[in-house]
Amino acid sequence: MIEKSWAMDVKKTVEEIQHTYAEFTNLSILIVDSEGRPLVKPSAYHPFFKKLVEANGETRERFWQEVRHYAGLTRPALCDLWLPGVKFIIAPFRSPAGDAVYYVLAGVLIQSGTKDLLEEEVAGSGLYDEGHKLLLDLVLEAEELSSEEAEVWREKIGKLAETAERILRSAYRETYVRDRIADLRGILSTARKDRISVSDTFEQFMTLSSAADVMGYAQKIGPGEYRIAQVAGEGASGLQDAEFREGEGFLGQAALSDNPMQWTDIQRDPRALFLKQRGVGEFYGLRCFPVRVGGEQLGILFIVSKTKVQVDSLLREFEDTLIVLVGEYIASGTIEARMERQIQRLRPLMEVTRFMISAQNTQRIMFMLVDMSLSLVWNPSSAIIVHENANGQKVQIVSRGIANDFAEQYARDVAKRILRENPSSHSLGFELSQTEEGQLMIEYPIVYAGKTRGVLAVSLSSEQEAEECREVLLALATMGSIILQSVHDQQQLSLQNERFLRLMYSSAKAGEDDQGKKTDLSLRLLDEYARYGGITNEEASLLQRSAMLSVLDDAAKRELGEAFADELAVLKEHRAMLDTEGQTGTFSYSRYTQILRTVLYFAELDEETAGRLHLTGVSPELFNHFRKFMAVRHTVQSEVVLSDGSTAAFNPAEAEERGIDAIVKEFGLSKREKEVLELVVRASSNKDIAAKLFISEHTVKNHLTNIFNKMSVSDRAQAIARVFNRGIG
Template identity: 30%
Template structure:
């Protein structure tokens, strides 16, 4: 076997030098699988370009020219030619590329084209002088030579095929056991792509009591089967669900049992189906076969091995996910409890409950419906997928938990969609009590249909709601002193003489409560800023007279000076609270970031943070009366620049989406990066935060923010 490798390499070297061509061997996707042989100067030069390199063009060619059956001369660039030859051996197809060559008549045009496309490369004329000229005689000679290489490659591949099979099994097993987070479709794609023994493969899993669905399919012709449903006993696949035996069928194109496949414009000629039991006790089916061949041979043993690998992969993934979820949930409860031993902050606890429940249940949304202790109005704080039915659903929660005269149960319940709510997902509803007082309802949407997973989620949320209720009560007891009540009374009075200013003050105070998370202010300074937003419409002298021991008057006075026509102070001469107040009130009034940018010739750090805050807003907070819904306001997504940990801007974006409950695939789609890149970012973030999972990351961000604010 080693001797054949050396012979193949030697012939490639000798032949490529003889014909002044370079030979590149690739897979069907255009990825090189052997070292490049030969020293065709035009080929070498184009291989090393940063854009439109030769390899990139080769990959594009294979996507466009899918039906290459025999060696041919192909015009890979205008006026530039290569020989493409498919080599199929041992069930695997490769491509040999031999080139590059040009035609004498178009040499000057090729030179102009290359100079335009690659202006940084000098000496194109010399390169083309050394490039072989394509003639009819040369074409015949090169095609004959490439055919000999194909025969040699096939012989070499046949000898290696048995060894390769064992290597494939080993690689797949390593993927299955080491990458527990490998998605099912990705694993199926790896299985199907390793060898071309079959035209199609698929996996069917249980959906309902007597209904199964095809959840993964590989093979272009079989894509129409994805999500197709069948019943126990229906067709070939349904029969295996009854017998529980490994089955295979040949010459089935005219078999009536093929009707299930024919409905989806799919016509298999031979089919195998191997059942196996999943971790939750349900049966799954691994199937595949041929479209053009009516019979099987040795490849059935390969399929049986793949079924075992797939079964073990699903089992490993299920166990790993189960252990990870248990660990994350326990960690989350520990972190929430830690908040109780520090000074609890009401809003922060609400956001933690919403974020952690969304992240760990991995549902479409999470929200908290609660009554504001100061105003008595109902509020909705939510994250995730929002649609027009969110308000309808929140009103339904209010009616059932707050307006119903019957005693509310403390148990967590699963609420399914109804005609009244028109919400497409089941929702786990968790009332938060302290003694007999209802403090709020945590509502978490779920995509899970498995009863075992629902039970686990409900147990976790039951515990979380008990801890959350106690923590919220502690926060309420510590929030809001005499001054705050007086501020609220003055703010309410604004609504009588200036309704527009009253609305703007409310919007500003909500925005201030969230934006200050970026500034590292202490909780007391945050409250001063919120109070300043509420009382901005009053004269500072009047505020000072009514609340003499408060900083609110000074904050309002400096903010008014900053945005006045004849400002007497500089931005860096006043407090962060005054700067924030000036920026927030201006934005609320004009809804225009350009006005804020024009305050100074160079945007200050606080302005830059505010602009980023507006762009990144994700969390939604609404005030909901029991009669109608009030206007919405954006709340900052939970993103925190932790400078001492050197988290990059991109890692901050990823961390923010992790906290919002998105998985790696969803983060990749949001940021237009690959899942592999997301995984690398997440790993580095966990290392910098010194945490092991997402739950710890969420809690760590809140904890660090809390510690920073209280160190000032």
């Protein structure tokens, strides 16, 4: 920076001031570096001074040997050089960077009353060389000065040195600031464009700093907790990933302040132990700068200086500003990364919302909430949802990544803390809790139908992670609550509509005994066919409503049209099927319509007659499957008739339980196989079994294969029949 300090425009200004002082004092003036090299053109260029600045020469070398004796001067001084009574003024000043010493050399001054003595001495001696003779010529030309007058000139030359130093400092500041701004702009621009790491940015910044040996950034990872995320500089590697708390050492104290903090001369301070133990070694100073966004503190940027460096106060202030800009770069990068993570979380959140809206099934929505909550948290974790059943006596659990024992224990705790003690809470906030095992859980209530009916909980690694994902998880829990409210409302409306339908059906069939009996039989057949596994419970319910609607007159059907649009569509297609009965050709009808036609057909005719015929538009596979069902149903009913009259009335649930126990004992079924068989007998589909037992459908199929092989049966119907046979035998 010395060359830049003495730029051409600066030299010109200093020269003009130097010449003005020379004319005013009538002295020759030189401004030189510590080696005697002139930095600007000398004023009053006497032959003697020409000798002093020549590149080579005995006079120059001998004279500057004398000058170097005054290298430690801090103020202007009157110095005797070479000849007694002949004085030079030497005024030192430092470079603005503090790395060099310059001198203003002015002369000569003759002490009053010494000129005659000098002339006599020189006239009688031949000891003086050419340099002394040139100096003597200069002396003889100069005027004698009193001590008071010499002191005045000393002060004037001192002012010249101060002025030159101020001009240099001003030029240096301007150059320093301009160059640093350009360099920093280039660093930050490249960092953003090429996504350079913060550590690499530190390395580049340290080339700009005059007092940074180590630079680092400690990121806040939780309330009162920090981790050094990036660090650069000699001996800094041991600081990487080091953690500290608020109040711990210098860095911990800086974490407690909203303002920059600085410490100097701290080699023996015990608070420096944190840095020394991690390889920084002895250091002189530490500066810390908070990195904040709004009211949130993201971390601390710190600078370590290993030695004492004299830096101009204004330049130090500017350098601090540069450091703050680096902190702003870190903060903007942190916020940008947060926003990107939130965007990445919001995309799947929006997608899953569409799926949940179409699900219209509480259990499926619970699975979606759990799976989605895990995809919104970056670190591997687990999630669980605890949900009350319809009557509030039990809770359902859906979990991922949690052992069954822990899930059950946690569910009981949640039910006690939230679902039982505060069931009427409508808050959609969140709570942080810690399990007995020390696991941190963030909990969101699932609120709908006027009360808290469930809790979505996700395990997290830290409170900082909770802070980052709490909003998006809250959005997920809120959407889950809204959709479950919609499902609940729809279910309540459906139940109300179905109760109304049953009232109308009971009223309509009162005057039609035969038709009413056939329809009642159809309803029972549909219920049993669902337990047999031929249709799902949802399909059976829809077809039962269709059968009840078939008894109502057209006016009643129109009145209920909006509530039972799907059921009336099935009836309309059923009427079209009846109209084509007996005709030849190809007819295509929905599966619902085919099942309804088959059930109503078997309800109208005796089973033997119906089993020998076939229906137009009904697939042979469906017809034959229903005929097998009727055969099993007939077998079970026949065996009930054969039971001793003294026995108690037949109870299907008890018979089912006895039959399953007998099958387990007879064929050696495992505990899991027994659970699967129980659900098969209750007409659960593979999908329903998988959901209820929290296993995959593929696993269900494997269990069914093992069960059928052990029981020597080929399908569900035979397995169900065998269970009932063992139950009533």
